[in-house]
Amino acid sequence: MNTFMKNFAAAILVAGLGLVGTIQAEEIKVMTSGGFTAAYNILGPRFAAEHNDTLKTILGPSMGKAPEAIPNRLAKGEKADVVIMVGYALAELIEQGQIEPGTRVELADSRIGAVVHAGAAKPRIDSIDELKQTLLSADSVAYSDSASGVYIQTQLFKRLDIEDQLLPKAHMIEKIPVATVVATGNYQLGFQQVSELLPVPGVTYIGKIAEPLQSVTRFAGAIPKEAEHSEEAKSLLAYLASKEVQPEIQSTGLDSVP
Incomplete structure (x- = not known):
């Protein structure tokens, strides 16, 4: 094979690898409530960059009558890969069967x-x-x-x-x-x-x-049923709960989970 053909084949291989990377990139839909949002805004883009994914962020309170509230969004049929919210409100969603069993991850405490x-x-x-x-x-x-x-x-x-x-x-x-x-x-x-x-x-x-x-509020995350990207969601939650990101968590006014 001459030099031209070698270079041409290499270019095709590089383009193919780039295409694979594009195909593998996913859009992860994250519903998050206010208390964890500042930390998420710091850490979410880092995770997305490291994993070649994008995050679609949907803001809403953990409870209440507003249509933007996360439980109300889910009840209306809105889809999400991850929900991040007040722990006891998440527990209610788990009891209602809206969350994949065993996917709850503790993230931070808030005062x-x-x-x-x-x-x-x-x-x-x-x-x-x-x-x-x-x-x-x-x-x-x-x-x-x-x-x-x-x-x-x-x-x-x-x-x-x-x-x-x-x-x-x-x-x-x-x-x-x-x-x-x-x-x-x-x-x-x-x-x-x-x-x-x-x-x-x-x-x-x-x-x-x-x-x-004081009333300490626990924030936790989980994966709703019918999530389209559950594996990516598990990786995101694991990252948000990891030891290495605790300085960023604390800088936003949250406390690390004991």
Whole structure:
């Protein structure tokens, strides 16, 4: 074989290998809720680049009445390869038979924090008495329609014995990050999981609420039934739970799973 034919054959081989790589690339559909989104936005593109895949990200809360909520999306027949959401909401999907058995992977723990408008004085919330006084002194309080907000509305106010005083001035915010309505000045004080507060501009992060009153939310991922790319989904979840990505997980305000 002369030099020209050798080079021509090599070019055909390279083109063929490139075609194989293209054929093997998959679009993985990921439904993820707010608390893990900041970490996912860092780690997802890395995984996609390393595996020659693409990720189609669908955002929605873990629960609630909004049509964008992950359980409501699945109930309407929307397809996903991976769901990432609050652990107990995922457990309900597992009980309903919407998740492939044995595919749940624990990803991170999330604690509740608070923000005020950028430039406003930072109140104290790191002891029980300070948190109680801060809530009573606030003109308005906002919290989410997901796990942290449900806890605040149904348990935290009761535990502090301030439910009657707070409920008239406290409001559950649907669909959008709580910090956005604090940034616009519509609410004085906003509570949500720390990882959902930190990315929002226009607010000052105060810190986490007093640990004795803290509610820790576990985020977990799993593979829905009828997922089109279950093997790729397993690899993605394993990567998101791996030891080497924990610094990135923690940088977004989440805590590693013990």
